Each structure stands twice: as structure tokens, then as C-alpha cells.
Amino acid sequence: MQRYIARRLLLMIPTLLGVTFVVFLMVRAVPGDVIDQILGDFGAGDAATKEALRKEYSLDGNLAAQYVRWLGDVVRFDFGNSIISDRNVLGELKNYLPVTLELSLLAIFFSLLIALPVGIISAIRQDTPIDYFCRSFAISLLAVPGFWVALMLITLAGRYFTWGVPPKSYIAFTDDPIGNLRMLAVPAMILGAGLSGGVMRFTRSTMLEVLRQDYVRTAWSKGLSERVIITRHVMRNALIPVVTVVGLQLPILVGGTVIIESVYSIPGMGRFYVSAVNAQDYPVVQAINVLVALVVIFANLGVDLVYSILDPRIRYS
Amino acid sequence: MANNYWDSYWRERRSRRRFLGSAAAAGVGASALALVGCGDDDGGGTEQLATPTSGAAATATPVDPLAGAKKNSGTLKHVLAGDPPTLDPYGNISFLTKGHAVAHYSRLFMYKSGPGIAYGSVRPTPDAAASAESTPDGLKWTVKLRPNVKFHDIAPVNGRLMTSEDVKVSWERATSATSTNKPTLPVAKVEYPDASTIVFTLTRPSGTFLDDMADTNVFYIMPKEAFSGGFDPAKTAIGSGPWVWKSYEPSVKFVRTRNPAWHVGATSGAPFFDSVEHAIIPEYANRLAQYLAGNLDVSDVNADDLSSVIKQVAGARIVGTSGPTLSFTFFDSDPASPWNKDPRVRQAISMAYDRDVLMELGYNVKKLRDAGIKVETNWHNLFPAGETAWWVNPTGPEMGAAGKFFKYNPTDAKALLSAAGYPNGFDTTYQYTANRYGKLFNDIAEANQSFQAAIGVRSTTDVQDYSSKYITQTFLGDFKGIAFGYQTPFPEAGSYLTRFFTDVPTNHSRIKDPEMTKLATDAASELNAEKRKQIMVDAQKKNAEKMYYIPNVAGAGTGWAAGAAKLGNYQEFVTKAYGAPAETHPFWYRA
Numbered sequence: 051m052q053r054y055i056a057r058r059l060l061l062m063i064p065t066l067l068g069v070t071f072v073v074f075l076m077v078r079a080v081p082g083d084v085i086d087q088i089l090g091d092f093g094a095g096d097a098a099t100k101e102a103l104r105k106e107y108s109l110d111g112n113l114a115a116q117y118v119r120w121l122g123d124v125v126r127f128d129f130g131n132s133i134i135s136d137r138n139v140l141g142e143l144k145n146y147l148p149v150t151l152e153l154s155l156l157a158i159f160f161s162l163l164i165a166l167p168v169g170i171i172s173a174i175r176q177d178t179p180i181d182y183f184c185r186s187f188a189i190s191l192l193a194v195p196g197f198w199v200a201l202m203l204i205t206l207a208g209r210y211f212t213w214g215v216p217p218k219s220y221i222a223f224t225d226d227p228i229g230n231l232r233m234l235a236v237p238a239m240i241l242g243a244g245l246s247g248g249v250m251r252f253t254r255s256t257m258l259e260v261l262r263q264d265y266v267r268t269a270w271s272k273g274l275s276e277r278v279i280i281t282r283h284v285m286r287n288a289l290i291p292v293v294t295v296v297g298l299q300l301p302i303l304v305g306g307t308v309i310i311e312s313v314y315s316i317p318g319m320g321r322f323y324v325s326a327v328n329a330q331d332y333p334v335v336q337a338i339n340v341l342v343a344l345v346v347i348f349a350n351l352g353v354d355l356v357y358s359i360l361d362p363r364i365r366y367s
Numbered sequence: 368m369a370n371n372y373w374d375s376y377w378r379e380r381r382s383r384r385r386f387l388g389s390a391a392a393a394g395v396g397a398s399a400l401a402l403v404g405c406g407d408d409d410g411g412g413t414e415q416l417a418t419p420t421s422g423a424a425a426t427a428t429p430v431d432p433l434a435g436a437k438k439n440s441g442t443l444k445h446v447l448a449g450d451p452p453t454l455d456p457y458g459n460i461s462f463l464t465k466g467h468a469v470a471h472y473s474r475l476f477m478y479k480s481g482p483g484i485a486y487g488s489v490r491p492t493p494d495a496a497a498s499a500e501s502t503p504d505g506l507k508w509t510v511k512l513r514p515n516v517k518f519h520d521i522a523p524v525n526g527r528l529m530t531s532e533d534v535k536v537s538w539e540r541a542t543s544a545t546s547t548n549k550p551t552l553p554v555a556k557v558e559y560p561d562a563s564t565i566v567f568t569l570t571r572p573s574g575t576f577l578d579d580m581a582d583t584n585v586f587y588i589m590p591k592e593a594f595s596g597g598f599d600p601a602k603t604a605i606g607s608g609p610w611v612w613k614s615y616e617p618s619v620k621f622v623r624t625r626n627p628a629w630h631v632g633a634t635s636g637a638p639f640f641d642s643v644e645h646a647i648i649p650e651y652a653n654r655l656a657q658y659l660a661g662n663l664d665v666s667d668v669n670a671d672d673l674s675s676v677i678k679q680v681a682g683a684r685i686v687g688t689s690g691p692t693l694s695f696t697f698f699d700s701d702p703a704s705p706w707n708k709d710p711r712v713r714q715a716i717s718m719a720y721d722r723d724v725l726m727e728l729g730y731n732v733k734k735l736r737d738a739g740i741k742v743e744t745n746w747h748n749l750f751p752a753g754e755t756a757w758w759v760n761p762t763g764p765e766m767g768a769a770g771k772f773f774k775y776n777p778t779d780a781k782a783l784l785s786a787a788g789y790p791n792g793f794d795t796t797y798q799y800t801a802n803r804y805g806k807l808f809n810d811i812a813e814a815n816q817s818f819q820a821a822i823g824v825r826s827t828t829d830v831q832d833y834s835s836k837y838i839t840q841t842f843l844g845d846f847k848g849i850a851f852g853y854q855t856p857f858p859e860a861g862s863y864l865t866r867f868f869t870d871v872p873t874n875h876s877r878i879k880d881p882e883m884t885k886l887a888t889d890a891a892s893e894l895n896a897e898k899r900k901q902i903m904v905d906a907q908k909k910n911a912e913k914m915y916y917i918p919n920v921a922g923a924g925t926g927w928a929a930g931a932a933k934l935g936n937y938q939e940f941v942t943k944a945y946g947a948p949a950e951t952h953p954f955w956y957r958a
Contacts, residue, residue, distance in 0.1 A: 081835040088452075088547055090460040091842055091855055091873060092584070102544035134452045134459065136601035137617075145617065201652050208656025209679070215660040216653070218446075218646045220619045313650045317618030321649070328834060329452060 051358070055351070062347050066340065070124060073339040074117050077332050084133050084330040085109070107133050109332075120336065129337035134329045139337045142322065147304075147341070150311070150318035152223065153234055153241070154303035158296060160242025161249055164191075166289075168246075169253025173288075174280060176258060184250070192247035196240045197309040203236065204313065220317050237314045241307060245299055252295050253288070260288040290360050297353035301346040433635040433954060437935070440957040443640040444664045446654055447647050450617055455601040456587045457546045462945050465583045470623055470643075470948035471519075472587035472606035473529070475499070475510055475565075476580040477631075478858070480940040480950045486691065487755025489858075489943050491581040494631065495529060495588055495607065497563075499580075505572030505894045510580075512563040517628045519611045523597040524590045526628065529607055531559040536591045550585050551865075552576065572892045574899055578859035583945040609638045609953040621645040629953070638953035664931040670731035673927055674738045682932030688941075689743040691753030692922035693854040693863070694808065696815065699847050700877035705795075706849075709787035713914035714772045716849070718780035719822040722746050722773065722920045725814055729807045730924030743925045746773060747918035749867070749910045750860050750903070757860040757903040761911070761918070765904065769911035773918075780822045792823020796848030798841055803833035804853055811921040812851045819849070843872045850875070853922065858943040861890040861899075864906050867916055878915045933957045 085103045089096065104110045108119070123130055129139035165188075172184035207214035216236060221229035260266060261284055269279045308320030319338065326334035358364045447466070452459045456468035476499070479492035493499075497513040512529060520526035538557055542549055553570040560566060569576070579585055588607070593600045604612045609632065610623035623645075625638040632638060648654045651669065658666035659679060668676050668685070676683055696716065698706045706712040726732055726744045735742045745752035746761045759765050761773035771779075784792060797819065799812040816826060826849065831837040841850050852875075857863060864887035866873040868880065886906040893899040910916060930937035935958030940951035 082839040086839045087834060088459050091838055092460045092548060096549075096872075099544065099546070099549070103547075106545050135617075136453060136455070136458070136599075142617070201650075204650075204652045204656045208652070208659040209675070212656075212660035215656045215662065218648065218653075218657045218662045220616075313653060315619075315646070315648045315650070315653060317616070321618055325450070330834060 055355075058351050058354075065347060066343060069343040070121055070336070070340060071117070073336050074120065075113075077330065077335050078113065080330060082330065083109070084332055087329045087331075088134065120333075124340065129340075130333040132326075132331050132334050134326075134331045134334075139333050142334070143319075143337065143341060146317060146319045146322045149220070149316060150304055150307055150320065152230075153238055153307055153311075153316060153318060154300055156234055156238035157241035157245060157303060157307075158299055160239045161245035161299070162242075162296065164243060164246035165249035165253055166292075169250040170257055170280065170285065172250070173254045173257030173261060174276070185254075188247040188250040190247075191243050191250075194244075196244040197313060199240050199243070200237065200310055200313040203240075216314055218315065220315065233314070233316070237310045237316060241303065241310055245303075249292065249295060253292050256288040256291050257284060260284045263287075286360070290357065293356055293360065294353050297349050297356070300349050301342060304342055304345050433637065436635060436637070436639050436954070437956045437958070438636050438639050440640045440955075441642075443643040443952065443955065444662065445643055445645045445952070446657070446663050446666060447621070447645045448649055448654075450647055453601050454604055454615075456589070457540050457543075457548060458601060460547050460584070465945040466948060467604070467621070468587050468606075469583050469608065469946055469950075470610040470952075471604035471608045471612060472589055473516060473608050473630075473949075474581060474583070474586055474588065475534075476577050478581050478942050478944075478946050478950050480942040481954070482936075482939045484941065485755060486688065486753055486941050486943065487758070489941065491577040494581070494949075495534075496580075499577060501576070505574070505576075505892075506569050508567040508569070508576055510565045510567065512565070513630050514563065515633060516607050516630045518590050518607045519605050519626060520628075521605045521612070523592050524605050527590075529588065529590075530562040531565050532562070533591050534565050534588055535559050536594045537586070537588045540589070540594060541586050548584050550579065552579050552585075572894055574890075574892060574894050575859045575861055581946075582858045584858075609949050610643060613642070618647055620647055625953075631949075632953060635954075639956035640952070643948075643952060658929060658931075661931070664934055665937070666929055668927040668929050670735060670925075670927060673735060673740060676929055677740075680929065680932070684930035684932065684934060684937045686928050686930065686938050687741070687743065687925040688928075689745055689753045689755075690747070690922035690924060690926065691751045691856045691943075693747050693749075693751040693856070694811070694852070694919040694921040694923075695747070695854060696849060696851050696917035696919060697875045698849055700844055701847065704848075705787065705789055705793050710913045711783040711787040712789065713917065715780040715783040715787070715822060716819055716824060717772045717914045717917045718774065718776045718783070719818045719824070720815060720917070720919065721775040721818060723775070725811050725920045726924055728814055729811055729921055732924070744920075745923055746920050747923045749907045749916065749918060750863055751854075751856065752923040754860045757900070759904055759907045766911060767908060769908050772911055772914055777822050784823055789823065792825060795824065795826045796829050796846075797826035797851070798829040798831055798837075798846060798848060799851040800833040800837035800841075801830045803837070808853065808921050811919065815851055815919070824849075842875060844875050844877050851919070856944065860903065861887075864890050864903075867910075868906075876915060880913070880915070883909060883915070 084107070085100050088103065089099060101110070108116065120130070127140070131138050132142065168184045168187065172181045175181050204215070217229060217233050221233050223230040266279060266283055269283050304319055306320065307318055308324050310316070311318040311320045322334070323338050326338065447463070449463055451463040451467040452461045453464055454467055456464060456472060458464065473495040475494060475496040476491040477494040478489045480489060493513070495512055495516045497511045499508055499510045501508045512531060512534070514528075516529040517526050518524040518529060535557070540546060553573055555568045555570045558566040558568070567576070573579070589600060590597070590605060592598060593605070598605055607630070609626050609629045611626050613622040613624050615621050621644070622642060624642045625640060629638065646657070646663065648657065651667065654663065654666045655668065655672060655676075657663045659676070673685070677685060698704065698713065701707060706716075730742065730744070732742050732744055743752075748759050748761050750758045752758055761770055763770070766773070784790070797816050801809045801812070816828065819826060829848070831841060837852070840846060842852060854863065854866070865871065868874065868878050868883040868887040883906065886902055886909065890899060890902045890906065893902055935956050937955055940954055942950040
């Protein structure tokens, strides 16, 4: 197992190197640049100022030299300063990432809270009205956009139940855990509801697959109760693939919560990322992409390792 | 999810201004401000006004709108739609950066707001300056600093007095190679003969010197410690403005406390709020919900929500602002293009637009009027409709014969196209950006295209990304076809002419008309108020005759904002550009 983990960690190096190269080139392939953003229409035609600013931010050399210099810094885990705000990128990420991670984990929690029971019930009551209802429920959760639900909830709260309006400014968990949950619970539920549709459908499919296995039929023939068969024999095997799906939701959420974060004024990675992309703030965009790549790689590794814990038949070497 | 530049800009502005109708400030021109002295502090102070040529002085009637102000008003619960890209006022052109800077840093001059002062007649008043005097030829301006301007009592500045040395280092930063907002003033040199005197020598007379100095885009006075490593202006702010830095959590909020030593509030005690908290809330629905729940003292309000807000919030202080943001159609500069071959093509396109329909589309006019709410529906001219001091009503008699080109008349428009050699119309490209200015702009951009098509100007649409294409190419005249966009609102209206008709990159259509260029340069240097007004009127009429730029209506309707019932004088203050944190917020108080 240790050799397997070591090999996977070594394989991360070329993957990350590829990510840095692609990200570095892609942000610069977009027409215009960060200096155009800084100057806007006021300085749009001011070539001298543009040149001076490019020099100041070391954007005037050739791309290869810029890439090597940046990569050298990244290896030391130094992502530099934002060209736009002049604040340290790593410092900014330390502020934004935990917020999004908390939101994402809460969303996954709520997603599982909905998806697992509904998926399981739907499978064990296949082709009954309960199953039809659960499947329709799942489809509706998939179909209704989270931002619409969020806007509706906020608008209705403002109009009809102002006590339901979320706190106007983000409350850190360390400052006030209850206030923090008040801030994040509803957006996490909305995100979780959106995620739960897919997980529920997947849970149902894998449950049905396992329910048709010979060993389950054997269990039935032995006269075991439904509760025992489902919880001890079916769920443990059926939920292994579900772990993969759930595990891969985390990196998606890290970069994919921008709309909910904007609606609820949550200072997370999504807002940070989108504003950086809009401003073509190279150091920030590059840093976030490298970070998300790291999250994806580690999430994949984590899922694979959890597999071996859940399924004793799986052994890595 | 309309989170973008102009939506944000409007939110900031709307939340701070009062609707005061369309009263023009006739006779208040640039030259009337050649000598400005502060006989008193605050908005109610006495000002001495004189022209540089005659030296005659007039005294304004002293008014004290702040006599009933309630000090210790607690915390003003304000809102921002986004973070400033940087806190350094010379590090980014964003209005959010300027809106932050103006809370902390003084300028030499600021705009005076208060009861009875409409948007179009807001004029400069001393900020850190005590007075400004020009030579009769308008080529040299001597500015004296107030003796009581203190920087905030924060290390390393520690509440020391401002001197001309601070002005000097700030001017050097403003004009440095990497400054993002270099002053466009015709300044030949600046001298600092003593600790309280600054002398600006100009290359030509400027009728807008004081406006330029009051413009929040131009010149902030920072303590010299900001440039010598004493503190980093990109991370914090230590100035001499009305608000003192307390904290900033990116994407969450700013907290600022009142500056008890603010020179402008020396008499009245402004700012009246003990502190101001700017929650950063990008989403309109959330801002409105927070306002309705009483968590914010102010919010922007969409026209669709106005009636319900009035019903739901007892005593809500609703304000409306007639648009100061110019929207306009512009054209490529290719001599072979139909509009450059014959000006009747441009006239026809202007006449193809039904501006009443566009206004209804953008501003929900009928519904609001049916609800008994007064809505301004003025159309833009070459100057935006909100610039009442200079704007000529396109539908009024002052426009003369050129007024007909603003009127919706598709029949005559087709006839003009035919006379220009295009009886069957022509094909072209129509471009605008849909990811910056918000839904209202986008709706009207689409409608414009339909109106053009109705007279035979058939176009394929190029919806452009703002950053990578529109602002860096199209806006600078590097495009083919017809374009539609917004112009940055300038506090000083002459800037529109300079940008549109002189040899600068923002002459979007590359107009080279000696007559228009002369009007633009004359407007910049004319010192006589009446003559300057006439130049501005002439420029609007001449543009309309040839329709180099076709003014539209997006931004010309009424933008709405709501203040809490307890904000006693919320509706009394209106200002220009991004000056609200210094020009209106300090004077608000709780009733």
C-alpha cells in the first residue's frame, strides 16, 4: 500500500507540471491582458503606461522565461502577489479556501442526507408509486437550477418572512459557530439538493444491481429480514461506487459554487476565482488552477484508498 | 445574476443620490469658479465666487442644512456590490477603488452637495484647499491649503498636519509612469513655494481646472509616508478624509470610523455617524432582502420592485435619479462604410430608434406612472440627460432642425437611406458587450438591432466579451460595423467632447471634423460661462445634424434607490462620480 501511495504521489509531478504549463499558456492566450484591465478605458490607448506597468509586473519578458520564473516560485509554494490587489495569493487562498471547503462538505452532507435514503427506498420499492415519486423527485432536484432556488428563497424571505433573510455579512465559524451555520446551512442545502439528484439515481442503480446478486437471493432464502439484508449485505457493496461519485464532487464544488456564493455573499473560492478570471489576474488564476488540480488529484487518491477500506477484495500494490 | 461593472456602478450611485428633477444650473459655469474660498466649513458654508477676468466677487446666501443634524448617529449600514480591485487610488481605474479612496483621502477640491443642489448643478468646493486663485488669463492657479488639515491619527502619520510636501509626492505619484489615472489636465509645471501653497502653471487656459481637481478619478492627497515605506496604500489607507480605516475583510465588509478631526466638518461636526459598515453583497436580490429586513440603511431598487418596496417599508425614503450615463451607437471609421459615405445613413439609423419604446423597455415607465410614481424619461443628447447644466433636450425647441433626427420616423429613415444610395438597405455587423453592463443595457442593445433591421440595416450580431474584445478593441475604434455601448460618466461634461472629437484613442469612431474638434478644444479652454454654455449647446446640435454618435436612452431613465425611514436627510444630498463617501455620507444622520 505504501509503495502504491508513493507511486501515485510521484505520478502527481508530471500531471501538475502539465497543469501549470497549460494554465500558464491559456490565461495568456485570452486577448487583452491584466494591464488592460487595470487601465480600463481611461488608459486604453496609453501605450507608455501599459509598457511601464508590464515592466513593473515582470510581464515584459518572453513567455518561457516568465514560465520558468513562476514555476520556480510555485515549487517553493510561493504563488506571488495578485497583480490587481497586490495582496499575497496564498494569503488570500487561506481566507477563501476554508470557506468553500466548509460549504462544500456541508453540501455533500446534505446531498447524502437526501440521496441515500431516497435512492435506497426507490430501489427496494422498484416500480411502485414510491419509486416513481422518488425518481421524479430526483429529476426535479437535477432540473431546478440552484441559483433560481436561492434567488427565490431570498426574495420571498425579503418579502414575506424577513426573519429568514440570511446574515448580511459572512460569519466565521471561529467567531460564532451558530451564526456560521445560519449563514451556510441554506446555501449548503441548495447545493446539496442539486447534487443529490444524481447521487440518488446512482444509488438506486447500484442497489438494484446488488439486489439481483446470488448472495442476496441466498440471504432472502435463508429467511433474513429485509432490514438485515439491505443494511448488512446490500448497502455495503452497493455504496462503494457511490463513494467515487461523492468523492469527485468535492473538487467540482471547490470551483463550482460561485453563483451560490454570490447570492449569499459568501467569501469563497468561486467568487475569488471568477473575479480573478474577469480581471485576468494571472497569478491568482494560475494559483487557483494549480490548487484545484491538487484537490482533484488528492480526491482521486483518497477515493481509491477508501475503496480498499470499504471492499476487502481490493488490494493495491 | 447581473453582477457586473455598470450594474455595480449604478447601485453605488443610486444609493447615494437624490432626484431633483431637471432644473439646470443656468449661469453656473466654469469661469464662475476661478476664485473659490471657504469662508466657512461644511455644506452650509459661504463661498466667494469670482471670474478670472473681472475679479468680481459674489457671495452666496449662507444656508445651514445641517443645523438639525444629530451627531452620534451610530453605524451607517451601507452596502457595496463588490470589492475594490485594489485599495491604492493610483493602482486601478475601477470606480470601486475610487469609492474606497474618497472615504479616506482628501482632494484639493470636492463637490458640494446639499439641499437644493441638483446633480446637474453640483459644483466644486474646497476640500484640503482653502482657496484657489487664477491669473486673469487662466494660465496659472495658486492653491492655498487649509491650515487645519490633519491626517488620521494612525502610525506612522500620527495625525500630523498636511503640507504642500504631501501634495508634491502625491502629484508625482499621480503623474508617474505606472499611475493608472494620470491627470489629463494641461499642466506644464507645479511649484510648491511654501508649506501651504501650490502653484499650477497650465499650457493653456482651462475652464475646468477646479472640476478636474474635484474629480474623484484624478487626484488624491496621500501622506508622504505612503511613498516612503511608512505604510502600503494597497493594504490599508491613512488619509485626511472623513472616514478612518478600521478593518477590511475581502468579499465581506469594510468598517470605517468617523474622523473627528475632519477639516470639512470642523463646524458642523460631520461625519454624523460614528462609523460606517459597507457590507459587500454582489447580488441585488440579497441586497434588497437585507434592506427589507432592516439590515441595511440603503439599497438600490429595480423599477419592478419599487411599488412593493413602497408598500412594504413604512416611510421608505425613495429617490430617483435621471440618468447620467450616456449610451450611444457608434460606427467604424472605414471610408467605404455606408455611414461614412453619407451622413444620411447615420441620421436614418437614429430615426429608426423609437426612444419611447426603448425607455419603456428599460424603465417600466407606464407601470410606475400608473402607480403614481414620477418617472423621468429624458433622452440623452451628446451629453447624458442627467447633465442638466449642459444637456439640450433633444425634443425641445433649442435643438432646432436637428431635433427631427431624434424622432422615431421609420418612413423618413428609409427615405434617407434610399437617398444615400441604399434603397434596399445594407448588411453589416452589430456589436456590443453583454457581460458587463447588465440586463437593461442588453435588452436595449438587442432592441436597437431590431429597429435598425426595420429600415433595412440588416446585421449579424457580434456579442463581445467585455475584457478581451469590447473595451480593448471595439471601444477604441478597432472594429467593423456598428457598435453600441456606454460612455464613462465624467463629472466635467467637456470631457465628452474631448473624448469624442479629438485625436485620442477614445474617439471611438475616429471622427475628424475640424468643426467638432474646435468645439471640443474651445469648450476645454473657454473661461466665460455663457460662452462655454453656448459651445456645449452648439456641439450637441452639430453632432445631431451629422449623428456622428447616436445618443440612446439606456441610462436616461430613472434609477431608484431606497433609504431607511430613519435616515433623516438621505434625500437631501446628491453628488457626482464616486464622491459619495466624502460628499454625502458624512452629512447623513438618523432622524
